[in-house]
Amino acid sequence: MTTTTRRPTLQRSTLHRTEHRAALAFVAIPVLGFLIFTLYPLLYSVYASFTSWNGLSAPIFVGIDNYIAMANDPYFLQSMWNTLFMMLGIPIGLVISLVLALALNRKMRATTFFRTVYYLPVISSIAAVAILWQWAYNGDFGLINQTLAFVGIDGPNWLQNTATVKPALMIMAIWKGLGYSMLLYLAALQSVPRHLYEAAALDGAGTIQQFRNITLPMVRPVTFFLVVTSVIGGSQIFVEVNIMTPTGGPEFSSATIVWYIWQKAFDNLQMGYASSMSIVLGLLVFLITFIQFRLNRRNQFSIE
Amino acid sequence: MPPPPLHTRGATPGEPITKGSQGKTVRSNPLSRKGRYAIGNALVTALLSIGAVAMIAPLLWTFSTSLKTRDGVFALPPQWFPDPIVWENYVRVWTAGPLLSGIQNSLIVACSVTIVGSLASALAAFAFAKMRMPFKNVLFLSLLAGLMIPFPTLMIPQFMFFASIGWIDTLLPLIIPGIFGNIIMIFFLRQYLATVPDSIVEAAKIDGASYLQIFFRLILPVIKPALAAQFILWFMAVWNDYLAPIIYLNSPDRQTLQLVIANFNAQYAIQTDYPLIMAASFIALLPVLIVFIVFQRQIIESVALTGAKG
Numbered sequence: 001m002t003t004t005t006r007r008p009t010l011q012r013s014t015l016h017r018t019e020h021r022a023a024l025a026f027v028a029i030p031v032l033g034f035l036i037f038t039l040y041p042l043l044y045s046v047y048a049s050f051t052s053w054n055g056l057s058a059p060i061f062v063g064i065d066n067y068i069a070m071a072n073d074p075y076f077l078q079s080m081w082n083t084l085f086m087m088l089g090i091p092i093g094l095v096i097s098l099v100l101a102l103a104l105n106r107k108m109r110a111t112t113f114f115r116t117v118y119y120l121p122v123i124s125s126i127a128a129v130a131i132l133w134q135w136a137y138n139g140d141f142g143l144i145n146q147t148l149a150f151v152g153i154d155g156p157n158w159l160q161n162t163a164t165v166k167p168a169l170m171i172m173a174i175w176k177g178l179g180y181s182m183l184l185y186l187a188a189l190q191s192v193p194r195h196l197y198e199a200a201a202l203d204g205a206g207t208i209q210q211f212r213n214i215t216l217p218m219v220r221p222v223t224f225f226l227v228v229t230s231v232i233g234g235s236q237i238f239v240e241v242n243i244m245t246p247t248g249g250p251e252f253s254s255a256t257i258v259w260y261i262w263q264k265a266f267d268n269l270q271m272g273y274a275s276s277m278s279i280v281l282g283l284l285v286f287l288i289t290f291i292q293f294r295l296n297r298r299n300q301f302s303i304e
Numbered sequence: 305m306p307p308p309p310l311h312t313r314g315a316t317p318g319e320p321i322t323k324g325s326q327g328k329t330v331r332s333n334p335l336s337r338k339g340r341y342a343i344g345n346a347l348v349t350a351l352l353s354i355g356a357v358a359m360i361a362p363l364l365w366t367f368s369t370s371l372k373t374r375d376g377v378f379a380l381p382p383q384w385f386p387d388p389i390v391w392e393n394y395v396r397v398w399t400a401g402p403l404l405s406g407i408q409n410s411l412i413v414a415c416s417v418t419i420v421g422s423l424a425s426a427l428a429a430f431a432f433a434k435m436r437m438p439f440k441n442v443l444f445l446s447l448l449a450g451l452m453i454p455f456p457t458l459m460i461p462q463f464m465f466f467a468s469i470g471w472i473d474t475l476l477p478l479i480i481p482g483i484f485g486n487i488i489m490i491f492f493l494r495q496y497l498a499t500v501p502d503s504i505v506e507a508a509k510i511d512g513a514s515y516l517q518i519f520f521r522l523i524l525p526v527i528k529p530a531l532a533a534q535f536i537l538w539f540m541a542v543w544n545d546y547l548a549p550i551i552y553l554n555s556p557d558r559q560t561l562q563l564v565i566a567n568f569n570a571q572y573a574i575q576t577d578y579p580l581i582m583a584a585s586f587i588a589l590l591p592v593l594i595v596f597i598v599f600q601r602q603i604i605e606s607v608a609l610t611g612a613k614g
Binding site: 016019020022023024026027029030031032033034036037038039040041042044045048055100103104106107108109110114115116117118119120121123124125126127128129131132133134135136140141143146175178179180183184186187232235236238239242243246258261262265266271274275278279281282285286289 | 341344345348349351352355356358359360361362363365366369377378381382424425427428430431432435436437438440443446447450452453454455456457458459460461462463464465467481484485487490514515516519540543544546547550551562563565566569570578581582585586588589592593596597600603604607608609
């Protein structure tokens, strides 16, 4: 290497320098965007979380007062609980979408049609979906209770009832997200090599054994991806809550953490307090993602 | 990723024989096996159809309601086919609220963000995938890590920043952050470019092409399908966005479509004018539904890829 003449190395280094410069120019825009609209706001949020700040005058440093207030704020705790509770819909949705994907993975007609129909809610705007589900949940004239009345059940007034408002939002979220996870599962199922099933069948593995020992491990990466993205998404539920239950629901029973942050920041102008809650949200998302990655890694270890 | 060592399972000496005999019985009457599969298919199709009805019913119900009279909404038993059918709601809706300006504003935001942002993202993806540069991995991983930060954690400082330069109640806070590119798009285009051999870039370099020329003449045509799919997905995401617009926009005629229909919902529910609300919502749903139906193959394929890549 070092025995080559000087000229080529020199030339190559200038070539590299032009390449470096061009490459840096090409990535400069997203990197700048990241610095201005992600990193700077993140750092400022951390700072603001230790201040009392109404957004009009300069923030006043108050130490960890906001975090102490948070621990004693029943609305914060309630909205946190509501958010976590509604995440229970995630595993339910995943199970249903895996079943759907298995059904659509069969050799039969109309699978493309079904795939399209199940995917329609995914691309629909969440605002419009929230509006039409609010109407569907109407206690007297809504589609849901009409359908229930058809089979002799007297449905509740879904969104006005502390016991039903969270399940109602969860059902809607499952309905909306089903097509997406179904599609990812279907793609994963289609990429499972057929010979695995053939070999297992030769070894006498039944359908259930094949499912447990081939299908589930093979779709695990997708499950992992879906759990991570759904948890990140589920921790940020806002639109449907704001549209369907504009006051946070009966006795605050549908207010989510993002809804509460939004209300505190932009209605009550408690920017410092809202920032500290948003930091807790960010940490929560980070923590859950981190745990998921650790669990995933350990699972992969046990296979190998 | 690693396939489980299935072949070692059930390799006990006694088993294969019984299995072999089982396989033989199945093979001896293939018709019954085929027949069973057909019955299974019929059953699955029936169940999937019921599910499909549940998936599509709320959307159809919206459309049906939008064609009813104000009193027809409260008819018992409910009517799936409104009698009479009132198309007038679709005329009324344009003057009942700033629906048209909502569509215009949404188009302005979504088009400018996705067109400029896609170009920025594609250039960056090219650099990340095919060019030598210092700190390449650090930069890329930082961008990816940024994805993990929820928007609500950033929205308060972002809002104050835009407020300090007087951009509140304009579309700019919705447009400007977007035109700096989309990290998800960069990620997928970079993955896509990994399948393109480096040699064509090297060859073009030797021919004396500049990096911009390489990008526009070589890279852009190659990534076109992936770019198109990501473009559509991004467009729909911006079109459907609600949280950022509700923070920044106050004046009715500055609001995006999603805010307009949400306000319709709040305003006309009091007057129990549900047909009007549903007409507005249906109009808001329609563009994306049409885009989806037209490009469904590309959209579904590129979404299916997300799982494989994630």
